[in-house]
Amino acid sequence: MSPVINIHHSSSDSQSGRIPDLIVEDSQTVVIFGGTGDLTRRKLLPALFAMHYENRLPEKIRIVAFGRRDYTNESFREEMCSEIESFQRVKGSKADVKAFAEHIDYFKGGLDDAESFDRLSKQLDDAEVYPANRVFYLSVAPSFFGPVTTLLKESDLVYSPTHAHWSRVVIEKPFGRDLESAMDLNRHVLNLLDESQVYRIDHYLGKETVQNILSFRFANTIFEPVFNSSYVDHIQVTASETVGMESGRGAYFDTAGALRDMMQNHISQLLCLVTMEPPSGFSSDAVRNEKVKVLQSIRIPKLDDVRENVVRAQYVSGTMGDKKVTAYVDEDRVPSGTSTETFVAAKFFIDNWRWSGVPMYLRTGKRMGRKQTSITVQFKKPPMELFRTVECANDVCDLTEAQPNVLTFRIQPDEGISLHFATKRPSMHMVVEDSELDFNYAENYEGTLPEAYERLLMDVMRGDATLFMRSDEVEAAWRIMDPILQAWQERNARIPLHFYSPGSWGPLAADELFENEVGAWQNQ
Ligand code: BG6
Numbered sequence: 001m002s003p004v005i006n007i008h009h010s011s012s013d014s015q016s017g018r019i020p021d022l023i024v025e026d027s028q029t030v031v032i033f034g035g036t037g038d039l040t041r042r043k044l045l046p047a048l049f050a051m052h053y054e055n056r057l058p059e060k061i062r063i064v065a066f067g068r069r070d071y072t073n074e075s076f077r078e079e080m081c082s083e084i085e086s087f088q089r090v091k092g093s094k095a096d097v098k099a100f101a102e103h104i105d106y107f108k109g110g111l112d113d114a115e116s117f118d119r120l121s122k123q124l125d126d127a128e129v130y131p132a133n134r135v136f137y138l139s140v141a142p143s144f145f146g147p148v149t150t151l152l153k154e155s156d157l158v159y160s161p162t163h164a165h166w167s168r169v170v171i172e173k174p175f176g177r178d179l180e181s182a183m184d185l186n187r188h189v190l191n192l193l194d195e196s197q198v199y200r201i202d203h204y205l206g207k208e209t210v211q212n213i214l215s216f217r218f219a220n221t222i223f224e225p226v227f228n229s230s231y232v233d234h235i236q237v238t239a240s241e242t243v244g245m246e247s248g249r250g251a252y253f254d255t256a257g258a259l260r261d262m263m264q265n266h267i268s269q270l271l272c273l274v275t276m277e278p279p280s281g282f283s284s285d286a287v288r289n290e291k292v293k294v295l296q297s298i299r300i301p302k303l304d305d306v307r308e309n310v311v312r313a314q315y316v317s318g319t320m321g322d323k324k325v326t327a328y329v330d331e332d333r334v335p336s337g338t339s340t341e342t343f344v345a346a347k348f349f350i351d352n353w354r355w356s357g358v359p360m361y362l363r364t365g366k367r368m369g370r371k372q373t374s375i376t377v378q379f380k381k382p383p384m385e386l387f388r389t390v391e392c393a394n395d396v397c398d399l400t401e402a403q404p405n406v407l408t409f410r411i412q413p414d415e416g417i418s419l420h421f422a423t424k425r426p427s428m429h430m431v432v433e434d435s436e437l438d439f440n441y442a443e444n445y446e447g448t449l450p451e452a453y454e455r456l457l458m459d460v461m462r463g464d465a466t467l468f469m470r471s472d473e474v475e476a477a478w479r480i481m482d483p484i485l486q487a488w489q490e491r492n493a494r495i496p497l498h499f500y501s502p503g504s505w506g507p508l509a510a511d512e513l514f515e516n517e518v519g520a521w522q523n524q
Helices: 038-053 073-087 094-101 114-124 142-154 179-192 208-218 250-256 258-275 284-297 303-309 452-462 471-489 508-514
Strands: 004-007 028-033 061-067 104-108 134-138 167-171 198-200 232-240 310-315 318-320 323-325 343-349 359-365 372-379 389-393 396-400 406-412 416-424 432-440 497-500
Touching (some): 038 073, 038 452, 073 094, 104 114, 134 452, 142 179, 179 471, 208 258, 208 416, 232 258, 258 372, 303 343, 303 471, 310 471, 310 508, 343 508, 497 508
Parallel strands (some): 028 134, 061 104, 310 497
Antiparallel strands (some): 232 372, 389 396
């Protein structure tokens, strides 16, 4: 094991682990479509509760959960109180949760029913109860994005951008299932709303450790000069998960697959942040312009590139620890015989001045060895290998040599950043070994990191779209993924679907993406 040197932050105003938080100033009404759904219960209401508990919400706030089921305000609040208690990050008491729930109303309506939207509009007109600024959160199946935005406009629930009050519409993923459908959806939405009113969510951007990538890169002088093709050998992004298709997720997942579900959005975003040029500032457009430029520079894969540089695979049955798990094709609500991929690994190239010729390896999968999201930047070896020594013990000899420097952003879990570098092992010989500088959040900051949805809801409520996807960004990401989806569909292309055992790091074919190059996947 390499020696580890821990790093502790030294900034005095954050000694207590708490920097004064941002607050939402504008009173507002937040309408959640899909108000009885899983995301509302597990993420959105607990996030709003945490903001309320930490005094970050305005005094006048009303939350309206729009759903199809029968509830009264009281029965809905009661049920949500127990959900918030189980999923909250902060440690609020029952009384705290109950006080927050007083801000929630339930509204029974249909997502494609004009009469429901007219009724909602009349109800929200009561400005005494419902503050006039409005957030509409579309936590609904993608087939409802079109109808709900249309009805919001037709029932005058959304204002024009020049109105005295503001309205914002948050759209959950997936935003389209290919380039064409994403373009159609953008056209539809932008016919009704101004881009400044649209917030397309990618929850990875709300993660504290993801935002830290930009501070790490652009608040330090020592790393940026070596972040380019002269010094970097390759970059890897991994988002592996141990979960399979629990709670009936298979029904959705099988219509998407790992490429659409994770790579087109979360993983591409991570790649953008680690490779983009410095923005001119932190305005939402300055940051998003740079991300779009990187996406536009990624080489669009041709059929042969898909064959050589992209691996798709599916998990078979097996064991994870001492738990038996079924094959993907036998999972609940997954059609048997499906060829949807639960794993994808790909090698991409960014054809721009900074990254020309540097391979970018990306992978994601379900039922893998460990839940791990990380980005590693592997540097080139020094130009001359001065430190290659042969060490012998008994009859066994090993070649000891300096290992390349590796910088790792641990997005989750065990959040932190580490840098591997060579040091001399104390002895009479000149032998180098690998050491590690490590910064980790748990040791440096008290309490838990804010949930991604807290940060993102805060930004919507404050009108900051930096961490949301702009229309051109979504389309640029689809433009890269589309040829892969098409190649997989083309029978004559005969692109194999590989298989892997649960608990593994994917199929062997994914390791072979490194063929002829230095390096291998970092499976920490
Ligand atoms: C979602 C995907 O967007 O992200 C899921 O639809 C995936 O399939 C999830 O499990 C992973 O998110 P996190 O924050 O747990 O890494």
